[in-house]
Amino acid sequence: MPNLLFMKQKAGAFGLSRGGTIVDEIVLHGTESLGTETQSLDYLSSANKDNHSTHYWIGRTQGLLYSITPEEKLTYHAGNPKKHPTVKDHNPRSIGIEMYQIDPAKARKAGGKPDFSDWQYDTVVQLVYDICYRRKIKRSMVVAHGAINPIDRADPQGFDWDRFKEGLYFLSFRMGAAMGADYFLLD
Numbered sequence: 760m761p762n763l764l765f766m767k768q769k770a771g772a773f774g775l776s777r778g779g780t781i782v783d784e785i786v787l788h789g790t791e792s793l794g795t796e797t798q799s800l801d802y803l804s805s806a807n808k809d810n811h812s813t814h815y816w817i818g819r820t821q822g823l824l825y826s827i828t829p830e831e832k833l834t835y836h837a838g839n840p841k842k843h844p845t846v847k848d849h850n851p852r853s854i855g856i857e858m859y860q861i862d863p864a865k866a867r868k869a870g871g872k873p874d875f876s877d878w879q880y881d882t883v884v885q886l887v888y889d890i891c892y893r894r895k896i897k898r899s900m901v902v903a904h905g906a907i908n909p910i911d912r913a914d915p916q917g918f919d920w921d922r923f924k925e926g927l928y929f930l931s932f933r934m935g936a937a938m939g940a941d942y943f944l945l946d
């Protein structure tokens with residue numbers, strides 16, 4: 760997974776016990792930032808009033824990929840802080856990947872629309888493949904934050920799921936063909 764060679768580490772502020780819950784899900788996010796990539800990375804890796812963090816962070820700029828919270832730890836990226844009765848806390852079971860993105864409202868106001876860079880698509884495909892392969896997580900268990908908490912969240916906005924799913928499918932296919940059946944991801 761060549762893009763993962765760029766991965767750096769920046770220790771997070773919230774690494775808690777998963778309480779024995781098995782990790783079976785990956786949640787994709789867009790940061791919807793008001794600031795720069797550096798500010799986004801610093802915010803998610805330091806103590807903040809929202810108790811917000813992530814396991815991985817992918818910048819828009821080629822080469823920017825950080826591991827923040829160890830996968831075996833729970834961190835706060837997909838909870839239910841407002842206690843909606845219909846929303847479940849996905850933090851114990853999931854690994855979070857934040858993709859840096861400028862706030863979509865700000866992007867729209869400037870005449871653009873929310874999107875992600877080629878580096879982000881390539882990297883999120885490789886990172887998700889790596890996690891799914893190691894942990895035997897099904898491809899179908901990669902979800903949008905907005906799908907598990909549609910009341911509060913809509914991220915990652917403008918993310919091309921067809922492109923992502925096709926990329927993951929072909930990577931799984933290539934790995935399985937080259938390395939053997941164990942390397943095909945589970946559906």
Ligand SMILES: [Zn+2]
Pocket residue numbers: 787788789836904905912914
């Ligand atoms: Zn999110």
